Amino acid sequence: MQPKHSSRRWTRTGPLRMPELLARFAQVGVRGRVHGRVILDEDAGPEISVDCGSDERVVMASVYKLPVLVAFCRAVDSGALDPSESVTLCPQDRTPGATGIAAMTDNVTATWRDLARSMIAVSDNAAGDALLDRIGLDQVRRTTDALGLTATSIEGGTRDVYKLLIDDTGLGDLASVLELLNNNDYILSSRAFDPLLASSTTPRDMTALLASIWTDAAASPGQCAFMRTVLGQQIWPHRISSGFGYSSVHIAGKTGTLGPLRHEVAVVQHRHEPPIAVAVFTEAARADPSQPRVDAAIGAVAADIVAALRSSPEP
Amino acid sequence: MNLLRGARFFVAIVEEGHFGHAADRLGVTQPPLSQGLKRLEETLGVRLVDRSRQGASVTEAGAALLPSMRALLAGETEVLRMAEELTADRQDIQVGAVETLPASIATALVASCAATSAHDVMLRTATSTAIVEDIQRQHLDLGVVEHPSIIGDLVGSDVAILAQRVICPASPQRSPTESIHSLLDRPVATRPRAGAPAVHDLLEDTLRALGIKHGTTTVPDERAALALVVTDRARVLSAEPSTPPDGLIAVDLPRGVLPLRLRVVRRRDEHDRAVLNAAEALKSTLDTYRAAEDA
Numbered sequence: 051m052q053p054k055h056s057s058r059r060w061t062r063t064g065p066l067r068m069p070e071l072l073a074r075f076a077q078v079g080v081r082g083r084v085h086g087r088v089i090l091d092e093d094a095g096p097e098i099s100v101d102c103g104s105d106e107r108v109v110m111a112s113v114y115k116l117p118v119l120v121a122f123c124r125a126v127d128s129g130a131l132d133p134s135e136s137v138t139l140c141p142q143d144r145t146p147g148a149t150g151i152a153a154m155t156d157n158v159t160a161t162w163r164d165l166a167r168s169m170i171a172v173s174d175n176a177a178g179d180a181l182l183d184r185i186g187l188d189q190v191r192r193t194t195d196a197l198g199l200t201a202t203s204i205e206g207g208t209r210d211v212y213k214l215l216i217d218d219t220g221l222g223d224l225a226s227v228l229e230l231l232n233n234n235d236y237i238l239s240s241r242a243f244d245p246l247l248a249s250s251t252t253p254r255d256m257t258a259l260l261a262s263i264w265t266d267a268a269a270s271p272g273q274c275a276f277m278r279t280v281l282g283q284q285i286w287p288h289r290i291s292s293g294f295g296y297s298s299v300h301i302a303g304k305t306g307t308l309g310p311l312r313h314e315v316a317v318v319q320h321r322h323e324p325p326i327a328v329a330v331f332t333e334a335a336r337a338d339p340s341q342p343r344v345d346a347a348i349g350a351v352a353a354d355i356v357a358a359l360r361s362s363p364e365p
Numbered sequence: 366m367n368l369l370r371g372a373r374f375f376v377a378i379v380e381e382g383h384f385g386h387a388a389d390r391l392g393v394t395q396p397p398l399s400q401g402l403k404r405l406e407e408t409l410g411v412r413l414v415d416r417s418r419q420g421a422s423v424t425e426a427g428a429a430l431l432p433s434m435r436a437l438l439a440g441e442t443e444v445l446r447m448a449e450e451l452t453a454d455r456q457d458i459q460v461g462a463v464e465t466l467p468a469s470i471a472t473a474l475v476a477s478c479a480a481t482s483a484h485d486v487m488l489r490t491a492t493s494t495a496i497v498e499d500i501q502r503q504h505l506d507l508g509v510v511e512h513p514s515i516i517g518d519l520v521g522s523d524v525a526i527l528a529q530r531v532i533c534p535a536s537p538q539r540s541p542t543e544s545i546h547s548l549l550d551r552p553v554a555t556r557p558r559a560g561a562p563a564v565h566d567l568l569e570d571t572l573r574a575l576g577i578k579h580g581t582t583t584v585p586d587e588r589a590a591l592a593l594v595v596t597d598r599a600r601v602l603s604a605e606p607s608t609p610p611d612g613l614i615a616v617d618l619p620r621g622v623l624p625l626r627l628r629v630v631r632r633r634d635e636h637d638r639a640v641l642n643a644a645e646a647l648k649s650t651l652d653t654y655r656a657a658e659d660a
Contacts, residue, residue, distance in 0.1 A: 076494070079563025081515050234513055234567065234626065235524055335513035335563035343566060 065101035066358055071351050072102065078347040079335040080312070083108060085253035086355035089261045089317070089325045100355045104254040107201065107245035108331040111211075111306030112173045113313050114204055114249040116259060119280065121185050121193040122166050123273035131184065133163035139176055145209045146224065150174025163276070170304060171283040179207040197262055202251040211249075211308065214242040231309040232339045238309065256315040257327035260303075264317055264325050278302060281317070288342070289314040290328065293349030294356075310334040312344050318356050326359050328352045369441055371405030372434040374398055375413055379431060383420040457485035458643050461496035462509040464556065464587060465625060467605035470527075470654055474509065477650040482639040492560030500632060506640045509647060512626040513563045522629040522648045528656035529625050530615035532594050532601040539614060545575060548616055552582040554590035554599040564626075568602075571623060606654070620656065627651060 075082035083103030090098075125131040138159045139151055149172040151158045151165075158176075160168070165181055168174040182190065187204065194202045215227045218240035231238050241247040262268035263277045281302035289312070291301050303316025312332045319325040330348045334341055377387040378398070388398045406413050413427035423431065458478065462471055471488060478486040491499065496508035497516050510516070512524050531548045533539060553572065558565040569581055582599055584590045593599035595612050602618075604625040609615050629647045631640065 076515070077559075077562055079513065079515060079561075079566065081517065235526055235624075237521065237523055237628075333515075335515045336567055337513065338567070338570070 065099045065104075068100055068102055068354065068358060071100075071354060074347055074351050074354070075332065078343045080332040080344050080347065082330065082332045082348075082351065083253050084328070084330050084351060084355060085257045086326060086328045086352075086359055087257045087261060088359050089264045089327055091265070098359060099257075100358060101254075105201065105252050107250045107252055108313070108333075109243055109245050109308065109311060110204075110249045110251050111308035111311050111313060112175075112178070112208070113251070113256065113304055113306035113315055113331075114207070115169050115173065115178045116256070116281075116304045116315065117190055117194055117199075117202065117204055118178060118182055118185070118207075119166055119170055119277055120197070120259065120263065120268050121190040122162070122181055123269040123277055124193055124196075125185050125189055126163075127270045127273055130189075131162060133166075134161050136161050137165070137180065137184075139165075139180055144176035145179040145207070145212070147173075147175030147208065150177060152176035167280050167283060170280045171285055173305060175208040179209050182207040197259060197268060199251070199255040199259060202255045202259075203249065205247065205249045211242045214248065215240050218242070232337050234337045236337070238337075242308070243311070253315075253329035253331055256329040260315060260317050260327035260329075264327070278317075284316075286314075288345040289348045290316045290318070290330065290352040291349065292346055293351070293353030294318065306331075310337060312341065312348065314348060314352075316352070318352065320360065323360065326356050328355050366404050366408045368405075368408075369437065371401055371408070372437045374401040375405060375427070376431070376434055376438060378402060378414055378421050379423045379427065382422070384416070387421075457487045458482070458507065458640055459487050459489065459505045460507045460509070460643070460647070461489050461491050461499055461505040463493055463496070463511050463561070463627075464490050465511060465604065466509055466627065467603065467607075469605065469607055470651070474647050474650050477646040478643040481642040481646045484639050484643075486643065492556070493564065494560055494562075497630065500630060503632075506631070506635070506637075507644050507647060508630045509627055509651070510630055511561045511564045512628045513567060514561055514628075515563070516628070516630050518633055519630045520633050520635075522644070525627045525629075525648070525651040525654070526656055527604040527625040527627065527651075527654050528618065528620070529602045529604045529623055530617055532591065532603050532609055532613050532615050534595055534597050535612050535614045539616065543616060545618060545622065546577060548618075549577045549579060549600055551598060551600050552579045554584045554593050554601050555581045557583050557585070568623070575622070604654075624656060 071084060083106045084100065085104035086100035088098040126133045136159055138157050140157050141155065144152065146152055150168045152175040165177040169177040169181060190204045194204060212224050216224060219227050219230060219238065221227050230236050263274050266274045268274055281304065282300065284303055286305050289305055290303055294301060298321050300319045301316055303314055306313035310333050312334060313330065315329040317325045317327050330351055332344060332348060334344050377390050378384060381387040381390060384395055384398060388395045402414060411426045412424050413430065414421045415424055475486045475488050493510040493514040496505060496510050497514065497519060499505040500508050500519055501517060533548060555565060555568065572580065584593065590599065590601045591613065594601050602623055629644055631644050635641060
């Protein structure tokens with residue numbers, strides 16, 4: 051059972067604005083929007099948060115897999131889905147990608163809950179789209195509505211994003227699109243990058259979603275525990291985790307990367323302290339597929355946000 | 366309710382003394398005029414005009430409000446007049462361009478811009494970061510910035526790719542077929558990183574990818590950079606097509622290697638035809654300097 055925390059120690063009211071975060075982003079040539087919130091009991095008093103572009107709409111990239119996870123768990127709660135049911139994903143039908151089942155050669159058989167795990171832990175495109183197909187886009191949309199995420203709209207999965215890119219560039223295949231996407235000589239414009247047309251959200255909505263998972267509000271306590279475990283199994287060390295170079299902290303989250311978009315939303319929890327949800331959405335100027343400076347800056351920004359929210363004047 | 370519109374109707378009715386004549390004067394038909402006056406009276410809670418067979422006569426309350434209504438309309442006229450003066454005063458289009466845009470190309474750009482309209486074109490040199498901010502703040506109308514740069518909500522053209530040459534000290538040992546590694550055997554002199562951080566990082570990463578290990582060194586401006594080259598302490602990458610100063614030579618780079626990437630940027634909500642035409646002119650002129658495409 052997740053320990054609850056009250057706001058007795060916290061006396062600050064209103065969101066913190068941290069203009070120095072904007073400087074961090076400018077320094078590495080990205081545009082960034084963030085939100086941070088301390089996850090407390092419902093009756094814990096005023097929200098303690100960091101607000102910097104928190105209500106600006108951003109294209110989600112793989113962060114859409116987080117609402118899919120929640121929708122999956124709610125479908126399990128309602129009995130619509132048996133998480134231990136096995137399913138086989140065949141290479142010709144599944145969505146391609148660099149990680150997990152999406153990157154494999156042969157048929158793969160796994161249970162729905164392990165597909166959910168792979169979708170989150172390694173951002174497995176095949177697992178994600180298989181789950182989305184099984185649950186249905188309507189169920190995901192009902193989930194975001196039910197949880198009050200009014201600034202979030204899920205328009206499809208990775209397969210749909212790839213289709214938009216292929217259609218909008220007029221190139222016949224994904225490999226050619228990705229080559230163009232990663233080339234600094236070209237500006238690639240596509241509906242896939244339009245927050246009005248592609249799956250989009252705001253930093254505030256994502257910290258709210260994480261908070262609902264950590265307070266057992268997103269689904270049943272059992273399923274929320276499952277989600278916290280799965281999010282804790284995410285393997286990526288290069289973004290938010292890179293800001294915390296010590297071991298007494300637990301980080302659970304979901305990255306998202308599409309061309310210049312580099313995101314991560316995560317819950318950072320220090321031992322014996324309330325969990326803190328952080329959402330960092332960035333858009334880089336460079337098209338290069340690997341941008342370590344940007345990833346490190348995301349970690350540094352997350353660390354700044356968490357540090358600001360952890361410190362509080364004692365009453 | 367639009368008070369200005371109501372005031373316009375009321376004053377016309379009073380001055381003409383007749384609904385029909387007032388409607389003619391305003392270029393509307395009588396029904397909307399009557400409705401407009403009625404709406405005004407309802408909003409103000411005051412009867413302004415008595416309607417009779419003979420026409421319209423102003424009430425006591427209407428007479429009391431008439432001077433203020435006239436003042437309101439006079440105020441509107443003044444605002445419109447001042448705005449027109451301000452836009453008429455804008456004689457020139459303000460363009461910001463980065464220092465790495467060669468002077469000869471900059472003058473060609475300004476000439477092409479000026480040819481598109483009666484407005485003068487004022488060119489200011491600034492960093493990519495500063496140009497983007499200034500356009501957002503309306504201190505500039507257009508910009509030629511280095512790519513890749515964050516342009517915020519501005520609209521950017523496609524990338525114009527200009528070939529660069531390596532500026533080295535003139536020396537009998539230099540051969541036109543020299544390898545890039547032997548050419549870049551000193552740090553590349555660059556402007557301060559903060560002016561265009563992504564461009565700077567891309568250059569450093571590209572040099573490393575090419576196996577060039579001397580990196581970059583920061584200089585404040587072009588002359589300082591050339592001074593370092595002439596004393597053989599640095600190299601400069603330049604898109605300037607003309608002959609470099611005495612004591613220096615410019616050596617071609619392989620096609621597509623270390624180009625200068627530029628974009629023309631403007632505000633998204635820019636509606637001034639002159640500015641939009643100038644932006645088009647800038648882009649097409651830049652394109653004429655583009656390195657020849659691969660077959």
